[in-house]
Amino acid sequence: MRTPDSLEELIQALRCLPGVGPKSASRMAFHLLQRDHAGASRLATALGDSLARIRHCARCNTFTEAEVCELCASPRRDPSLLCVVESPGDLVMMEQTQSYGGLYFVLMGRLSPLDGIGPREIHLDRLLRRATEGGVREVILATNFTVEGEATAHYIAEMLAGKGPGVTRIARGLPVGGEIEHVDAGTLAQALIERRPA
């Protein structure tokens, strides 16, 4: 019993989604064809529309439908602060804190030489121009605390050293509500190293 061609192609195509292997892809394809034709055609349309409409903001590189995103265009943001994040998802999380009023630069990735992602792939040349074009007082590095995120932050700090803006890194330490008994040793060690006056 051969799977019909168009079904097989749908299963293969679904595997481009992150975290979707052959089993999940089959399950998704069967679900769409069995129970959710409306959802499937909505998804097809949404994919086409977003591919056609979404581009990168000329200022901060995040996803936008305009030349410059809403946030970069806002007169209410502080242009002297520039926060560097890895992805638009991280930007959304930062905004949800409601404790940051500056602008962003979205790398759309992180340095990862093994995956062929170098300084050019994450647009560090644009970041350098953006950070030094005047008006930026402080660059806040908010990449992840993973090996790649740390390496990226380190690289950017080196790149910007002595170029004008101050460079800071968001703090590591215990999470809010965190209990010392339950936190991992690495985090606790960092919290100790980076202790500050009480």
Add this chain to the structure above:
Amino acid sequence: MRTPDSLEELIQALRCLPGVGPKSASRMAFHLLQRDHAGASRLATALGDSLARIRHCARCNTFTEAEVCELCASPRRDPSLLCVVESPGDLVMMEQTQSYGGLYFVLMGRLSPLDGIGPREIHLDRLLRRATEGGVREVILATNFTVEGEATAHYIAEMLAGKGPGVTRIARGLPVGGEIEHVDAGTLAQALIERRPA
């Protein structure tokens, strides 16, 4: 910061996939727009194509691009055996055993009154016609051993009782290579109840 409309719509549309919540949907959308435009447009095309081409086999109800699927049309299958499965994925698994040479009927679901899935939704009227139209000697119930699968098997067995074909259920018991020490008590109890001459 508002997410651009077409991106927001893509995130919502991805949630029609089973097992995909808001976090995964965002991650998938960002991945497609950041790294895999080719994959996204392939997926859009595959969705459109399969929606347009895939239909249900007039005989066994599985997915096919033809009026009658390859398997039902094959002269090499034994038409006196009819195996009832819940989904096309189950049919594929049955075929992989290479130990069944009969035909199939695919319910495209299971009885689940709480979800509004009754005998009509899983086409039991068609199954009844198919099983009693002559030529079928034995109906093999290969629904899952879940509560719904068992209920469905029970319902079909009742429906077909005295209508002509014999009705059997695939065996429950220890899996091949299974060790008594590690199997769950329910399975072991069933294996004991359904013991057979050695």
